[in-house]
Amino acid sequence: MKRRSESIRDKLLPAGAFLLILGIWWVLSLTGWIPQYMLPSPVDVVKAFIADFPNLMSHAWVSVEEALIGLAIGTALAFALACGMDRFLNLEKAVLPLLVASQTIPTIAIAPLLVLWMGFGVAPKIALVVITTFFPIAVGLLDGFKSADADAVALLRSMGAKRGQIFRHVKFPAALPYFFSGLRISASYAVVGAVISEWLGGFEGLGVYMTRARKAYAFDKMFAVIFLVVIVSLVLMRLVTLLRTVSMPWMGKAKKEREA
Amino acid sequence: MELLRAEGITKAFDGKSVLQDVTVALEEGELVSILGLSGSGKTTLLNIISGLIRPDAGKVILQGWDVTGRPGQISYMLQKDLLLEHKRVIDNVCLPLVITGIKKEEARKQADAYFGRFGLEGTQMLYPSQLSGGMRQRAALLRTWLCSHGVVLLDEPFSALDMITKAQMHEWYLSMMRSINLSTILITHDVDEAILLSDRICLLTGTPGMIREEIRIDTPREERKDFALTPEFLGYKQRVTAALREA
Numbered sequence: 001m002k003r004r005s006e007s008i009r010d011k012l013l014p015a016g017a018f019l020l021i022l023g024i025w026w027v028l029s030l031t032g033w034i035p036q037y038m039l040p041s042p043v044d045v046v047k048a049f050i051a052d053f054p055n056l057m058s059h060a061w062v063s064v065e066e067a068l069i070g071l072a073i074g075t076a077l078a079f080a081l082a083c084g085m086d087r088f089l090n091l092e093k094a095v096l097p098l099l100v101a102s103q104t105i106p107t108i109a110i111a112p113l114l115v116l117w118m119g120f121g122v123a124p125k126i127a128l129v130v131i132t133t134f135f136p137i138a139v140g141l142l143d144g145f146k147s148a149d150a151d152a153v154a155l156l157r158s159m160g161a162k163r164g165q166i167f168r169h170v171k172f173p174a175a176l177p178y179f180f181s182g183l184r185i186s187a188s189y190a191v192v193g194a195v196i197s198e199w200l201g202g203f204e205g206l207g208v209y210m211t212r213a214r215k216a217y218a219f220d221k222m223f224a225v226i227f228l229v230v231i232v233s234l235v236l237m238r239l240v241t242l243l244r245t246v247s248m249p250w251m252g253k254a255k256k257e258r259e260a
Numbered sequence: 261m262e263l264l265r266a267e268g269i270t271k272a273f274d275g276k277s278v279l280q281d282v283t284v285a286l287e288e289g290e291l292v293s294i295l296g297l298s299g300s301g302k303t304t305l306l307n308i309i310s311g312l313i314r315p316d317a318g319k320v321i322l323q324g325w326d327v328t329g330r331p332g333q334i335s336y337m338l339q340k341d342l343l344l345e346h347k348r349v350i351d352n353v354c355l356p357l358v359i360t361g362i363k364k365e366e367a368r369k370q371a372d373a374y375f376g377r378f379g380l381e382g383t384q385m386l387y388p389s390q391l392s393g394g395m396r397q398r399a400a401l402l403r404t405w406l407c408s409h410g411v412v413l414l415d416e417p418f419s420a421l422d423m424i425t426k427a428q429m430h431e432w433y434l435s436m437m438r439s440i441n442l443s444t445i446l447i448t449h450d451v452d453e454a455i456l457l458s459d460r461i462c463l464l465t466g467t468p469g470m471i472r473e474e475i476r477i478d479t480p481r482e483e484r485k486d487f488a489l490t491p492e493f494l495g496y497k498q499r500v501t502a503a504l505r506e507a
Binding site: 154159160165169170173176249250 | 310311312331332333334335336338340342344345346347355356359360387389407
């Protein structure tokens with residue numbers, strides 16, 4: 001019973017903080033301290049959202065599609081490279097420093113290059129998402145493979161297990177929690193990555209919508225689309241968490257045991 | 261019948277000699293303890309017997325076959341139970357069978373038959389985190405035993421358990437060894453445990469480790485229920501402790 005009231009409180013607190021900020025914002029725009037055209041009231045934003053809903057959705061769908069395709073390719077590449085680095089120590093020594101260094105390149109700086117190379121279609125958008133989502137997953141997986149219990153590996157060796165069997169039974173499952181942590185971060189990067197690359201040219205997508213709203217000084221639409229990006233990112237992260245629960249059923253069991 | 265023999269095992273790491281001409285033999289149905297202080301090379305010896313490490317000199321013979329440096333022949337259990345948290349208990353137990361190429365369904369069937377005897381009935385589909393310490397240890401033991409050729413190597417398997425659970429596990433292990441005709445090499449630094457469980461105790465001491473003395477415990481294993489409280493037991497303990505101190 002206590003547990004339930006605690007969990008209700010854990011949900012009420014952030015909801016309360018959110019409402020408080022919303023309230024302050026509303027008051028600020030109502031009193032006119034900040035001019036209407038610069039900071040539209042929350043009500044105006046909701047109105048803009050509803051008025052332009054079909055249009056927003058069709059743009060959102062394009063961005064989500066780019067984000068998902070990019071995320072899928074990024075994950076696959078990260079998986080392949082992490083496995084390779086785990087298998088060949090020299091590959092890790094050669095590539096990992098480059099990977100880390102590559103993360104200091106600002107996304108904004110490479111996005112225009114990608115557009116120049118690949119045109120205004122979806123290709124540069126997907127490429128940017130791949131680049132931004134790849135790293136957290138690759139590094140997470142690599143750490144995960146290393147986290148496998150050396151004694152468990154020795155035990156499997158004593159059973160006569162081959163390298164592939166050790167990977168399947170010990171290393172891969174040990175890496176799963178790390179993989180999902182990385183994937184969660186990457187999922188939030190994916191939408192933002194898609195939107196940023198759409199800013200720099202394109203025909204559809206939330207980034208394109210944002211650029212048009214900005215050029216028209218339609219602040220209410222700007223806010224509406226910002227919230228939409230946030231919501232889409234949160235939904236995507238939530239999906240990753242769900243996927244994690246489904247693919248690691250033993251984790252839930254352990255937790256229930258501790259609570260009982 | 262002699263089941264297993266490690267003959268003249270010698271091993272050095274980076275020029276530092278760890279084991280010197282160690283010979284251990286195991287008869288069928290026997291439990292032999294290798295008793296030694298920390299750092300006496302006990303675990304290295306077990307790694308060599310299980311084939312994980314190659315000795316510099318010497319051989320490991322299992323039922324007449326040379327298995328030196330060939331893992332997968334003699335099963336091995338560590339102090340940590342090393343159950344894989346992501347597998348159900350039954351899949352943990354039949355992992356060694358799956359590794360040797362047996363189909364999962366078939367392996368499960370084979371393993372399932374022994375759950376009752378190992379006091380694990382009804383835990384098949386649970387995850388390891390749902391088991392108690394003693395049960396985890398028994399599950400690890402069942403896994404070890406399933407892939408054994410009648411011989412298991414135990415590396416301080418009971419030392420992480422609390423006293424009561426440990427005593428229960430000792431009693432259970434002795435009765436189970438009888439019922440499935442199991443032979444065991446046990447590594448331990450616990451003198452009481454060695455006397456309580458063993459037919460013979462090999463004292464591995466010094467650097468490099470050598471077998472200084474072998475002590476036979478003559479009390480039949482069937483009569484060891486309250487063995488630890490008898491004068492006989494204390495006599496053995498005196499002998500073992502004295503021998504350890506001398507070394």
